[in-house]
Amino acid sequence: MTLLQVDDIHVYYDKIHALKGISVRVEEGEIVTLVGGNGAGKSTTLRAISGLLHPREGAIRFEDKALAGIGAHHIAALGIRHVPEGRRVFGRLTIAENLDMGAFTRRDRRAAKDDREQMLALFPRLRERYRQLAGTLSGGEQQMLATARALMGKPRLLLMDEPSMGLAPMMVEQVFETMGRIKAEGVTILLVEQNAPMALAVADRGYVLESGRIVLEGAGRDLLGDERVQRAYLG
Amino acid sequence: MRRIGIGRTGAWVTWRRTALVGLAFGAGALHLAAVGVLLMLHQRWIVIDTLSLGQATVLLLAAGAGAMAARGDGSRWLQGALGGVCAVLPLALLSRAMDALTLQPIFIALSPDLQAMLTLGLPPAAATPALLALGAVAGLVGAGLRAAPRLSRALLPGAVAVLVAGVFQELIQLMLQQYEGPIGAVRDFVYTWEGLTQEGAITVFLVVTLLAQLFGRATQGRVAAMEPARRRQIWAGIALAVIVVLPAVAGSYIGQVLMLVGLYILMGIGLNLEVGLAGLLDLGFVAFFAVGAYTTALLTADAPNALMHLPYWAAMPVSVLLAVCVGVLFGLPVLGVRGDYLAVATMGLGEIVRVIVLSDFGAPLLGGAQGVLHIPKPQLGSYTLSSPVALFYLTLVAAAIAAFIAWRLENSRLGRAWMALRDDEDVAQALGINLVRSKLLAYGLGAAFAGLAGSIFATMLSSVYPSSFQLLISINVLALIIVGGMGSLPGVILGSVVLIGLPELLREFGEYRYLFYGAVLVVMMRLRPEGLWPSDVRQRELHAGDETAALDAGADLLPARE
Numbered sequence: 001m002t003l004l005q006v007d008d009i010h011v012y013y014d015k016i017h018a019l020k021g022i023s024v025r026v027e028e029g030e031i032v033t034l035v036g037g038n039g040a041g042k043s044t045t046l047r048a049i050s051g052l053l054h055p056r057e058g059a060i061r062f063e064d065k066a067l068a069g070i071g072a073h074h075i076a077a078l079g080i081r082h083v084p085e086g087r088r089v090f091g092r093l094t095i096a097e098n099l100d101m102g103a104f105t106r107r108d109r110r111a112a113k114d115d116r117e118q119m120l121a122l123f124p125r126l127r128e129r130y131r132q133l134a135g136t137l138s139g140g141e142q143q144m145l146a147t148a149r150a151l152m153g154k155p156r157l158l159l160m161d162e163p164s165m166g167l168a169p170m171m172v173e174q175v176f177e178t179m180g181r182i183k184a185e186g187v188t189i190l191l192v193e194q195n196a197p198m199a200l201a202v203a204d205r206g207y208v209l210e211s212g213r214i215v216l217e218g219a220g221r222d223l224l225g226d227e228r229v230q231r232a233y234l235g
Numbered sequence: 236m237r238r239i240g241i242g243r244t245g246a247w248v249t250w251r252r253t254a255l256v257g258l259a260f261g262a263g264a265l266h267l268a269a270v271g272v273l274l275m276l277h278q279r280w281i282v283i284d285t286l287s288l289g290q291a292t293v294l295l296l297a298a299g300a301g302a303m304a305a306r307g308d309g310s311r312w313l314q315g316a317l318g319g320v321c322a323v324l325p326l327a328l329l330s331r332a333m334d335a336l337t338l339q340p341i342f343i344a345l346s347p348d349l350q351a352m353l354t355l356g357l358p359p360a361a362a363t364p365a366l367l368a369l370g371a372v373a374g375l376v377g378a379g380l381r382a383a384p385r386l387s388r389a390l391l392p393g394a395v396a397v398l399v400a401g402v403f404q405e406l407i408q409l410m411l412q413q414y415e416g417p418i419g420a421v422r423d424f425v426y427t428w429e430g431l432t433q434e435g436a437i438t439v440f441l442v443v444t445l446l447a448q449l450f451g452r453a454t455q456g457r458v459a460a461m462e463p464a465r466r467r468q469i470w471a472g473i474a475l476a477v478i479v480v481l482p483a484v485a486g487s488y489i490g491q492v493l494m495l496v497g498l499y500i501l502m503g504i505g506l507n508l509e510v511g512l513a514g515l516l517d518l519g520f521v522a523f524f525a526v527g528a529y530t531t532a533l534l535t536a537d538a539p540n541a542l543m544h545l546p547y548w549a550a551m552p553v554s555v556l557l558a559v560c561v562g563v564l565f566g567l568p569v570l571g572v573r574g575d576y577l578a579v580a581t582m583g584l585g586e587i588v589r590v591i592v593l594s595d596f597g598a599p600l601l602g603g604a605q606g607v608l609h610i611p612k613p614q615l616g617s618y619t620l621s622s623p624v625a626l627f628y629l630t631l632v633a634a635a636i637a638a639f640i641a642w643r644l645e646n647s648r649l650g651r652a653w654m655a656l657r658d659d660e661d662v663a664q665a666l667g668i669n670l671v672r673s674k675l676l677a678y679g680l681g682a683a684f685a686g687l688a689g690s691i692f693a694t695m696l697s698s699v700y701p702s703s704f705q706l707l708i709s710i711n712v713l714a715l716i717i718v719g720g721m722g723s724l725p726g727v728i729l730g731s732v733v734l735i736g737l738p739e740l741l742r743e744f745g746e747y748r749y750l751f752y753g754a755v756l757v758v759m760m761r762l763r764p765e766g767l768w769p770s771d772v773r774q775r776e777l778h779a780g781d782e783t784a785a786l787d788a789g790a791d792l793l794p795a796r797e
Contacts (some may be wrong), residue, residue: 065343073667
C-alpha cells in the first residue's frame, strides 16, 4: 500500500527554483532514500512533506489525505515525524523533557510512558544521561535523542535528514543499524543522506537527485551497482 | 647583573600593578567629583558633623583600593597604603589644579564647595598631605580587613547597618515619626533631622554587631547544613513577610513605592511569559499597560469623554480582556519575525499605540495630551480603597494571583510548547506544536497581566495621560526580568525591588540615581549574567558540567522505573 505519494512538486525560495518537479513514492514498511550532492533538493523535499515549506505546484498525499497547504503541526498529528538535519534537540531541556516533547500531540499519557521505556531500551546511552541537559550530549547521542523524540510520537512515517552527518564512523554504523530496528517495528522511513553507499545499502528503494530533479530511481542495490551512481558519488 | 635586573623587573611589575589598581579607583573618584555626585553626597550626613556620605564614599574607595592592591605576603601593608594613596591622589591633584586654574566654567561641578570638601577645611599646604594620609590609612584598613576575613566578617554587619541607617535616614525617620513613647525616644536618641547622631551611630554599630555575633553563632551551623533550595524558601518567606507587613507599619510613602514595585512585578510576570518562556523579545509591552489603563479610565471616569461610569470591579476584567485582544492583534503582524528583528518590530507597535493615544484623531475619545481625569477609586462594600497602602494590598493580591497563574502555565502543556518554540521553531512544529496559536497565546496572556497592571495604575493615579506610557517602561520591565533572572518568578520580584524600588527610595539624590541604576546594570551583567535569582533551567545550564562530572564518577542519576 502506498503510504506517501509526492507528485511533481515545485518549491521556490523567493525566485530560486529549488525543486523542479519531484515525484517520490513510499510504500508502507519500506526504507526509501533520497541521495544526491549538496543543494540537490533533498532536505527541501523533506521540508515540503512535513509542511515547513509549501510547494507552489504539485500534490503530496499521505494515505488518502492531501497535505499541500496545511500547517506543519497538523501534518505531525497525522503521523509524520521529521528529524531535521543537524540534530536539533532542545538543548536547554533534559533528555527526559525532550522525550516528553516528542509525545506532545498524544493524549494517551500512560502509553507514552511505556514508549519512553522502550526508547531507553532502544538507546541505552540515553538512559545513562537521562536527567542531563540535551545540549551537553555528544553528537551521536544527540542524534539518538532526536530520533527517539520523533519516535515518541508513534509516527507511521519517519523523515530523517542526514542522520550520519558529522558523526564518527562507529556512530554512523550504529545509526544505520538502528534504522533497521525501527523498520522492524513497522515504521516507514524516508531517509535523506549524503553518505550514498550506506544509505543505498540499507534502503529498499532510492532516488538520485540533482539540482532539483530526480535523475535516477530504482532498488537500493541496483543503484548501488549503477555505473553513473558509482562515478558520481562513490568515486 | 642580569639576575638583579630580573628581580627588579618582578618587583617593578608588582608595584606598578598596585599603583594601577589604586589609580583605577582614583579615576572613579575623580569621575564622581567631576560629574557632581561627590559634592551632592557630601551634602548628606551619615553621622552628623563627623562623616558625610561623600567622605564615606572616598574612604570606601580608598579602602577598596587598599584591599584589592594588597596581594603580596611580605609587603602587604605597604601595598595597601600605596593603593589607598593612589586612590585619593587624583582628587588631591584636582584640588591643587582648582587652586591654580579656573575649572568651573568647563566642569560646572568643580565648585568652591567641592574644594572645601577636598581640603577638609585646612589651608592648601596642609590639605594635600592630609588627604593623602587619610587615603593611606583607609588603604591600610582595607588591606587589614582583607588579611583578616573573620574580623571583617564580624565588623561588616554593623558597618552596613550604620551606612543604611544613614543613607535612608529620611525614610526611616518618616516611618518612625508616626510613633510616640519608647520608639519616639529611640528615634530622638539615634537621629537628628539631618542624620545619625554620633552616639546614635556608635549605638547602632554596637547593637547590630552584637546581634550579628549572637544570632550568627546560633544559626550559622544550621544555615550551612540546609539545602540551598530550602535556604531559598526561607529567604523568600522572610521577604514575603516583610513585603506584606511593611507598608502597614511604615506608612504611605513606602506603600506608594511598594505599589509601584507591585505593578512592575505584574508586568514583569506578563513579559516573562513572552520573553522568558516563549522567547519573544517584546519591546512594545507598554502598549498593553496603556490599553488596560485607558479602558479602565474610559469605563469608570467621571469625565465628559468617559463611555460609562461602571464601578472599578466591573471595569477591571473588561480592561484585562481588551488587553488580551490587543495582545493577539499585536502578535499577528510579527508572527514570522524572530529575535532582534522582533524587538524592533514590537517597539514600533508599542509606539503606534502611544501615538494614537496622543493624536488628534483619538482625542475626542481619549482626551489627547490631557488624558482622562477623575477616575474613581475601587470600592469594597462601603470602604473606598483610597490610600496608597490599601491600593498596595490590591496590587499584592493581583500579583499573587498572577504569579500563581504564571507558575501553573510554566508547567502546563502550553508552557512546554512555548519553551520548545523558544529553542527551535521548526522542530517544535514538526512535533505537532501549533506555532500560530502558541505565539498568539503568549502575546495575549502576557498582555493580560500588563492590562491588569494598567487598570490598577489608572485608579491609583486617578487619571491617565499619554506621557505615562513611554518606551522606557517596556525597557524597564525587560531590564528587571534580565536582572532578576530570565524565566524565573522570584527573579521578577527581586528584579522589581532592585530596579524599581531602590531608585524610588533614593529619590532625594535626584537624577543622579540613574547613574547608580546604570552602574548596577553593568556590574550585574558582568558578575551575574544569569540574574539575581535564576530559574532552575538556567541554573541547570550553568551547572551542566558538574552533573556530567558526577555521572562520569558513577553517580546514580537514573530515573526510577515505574
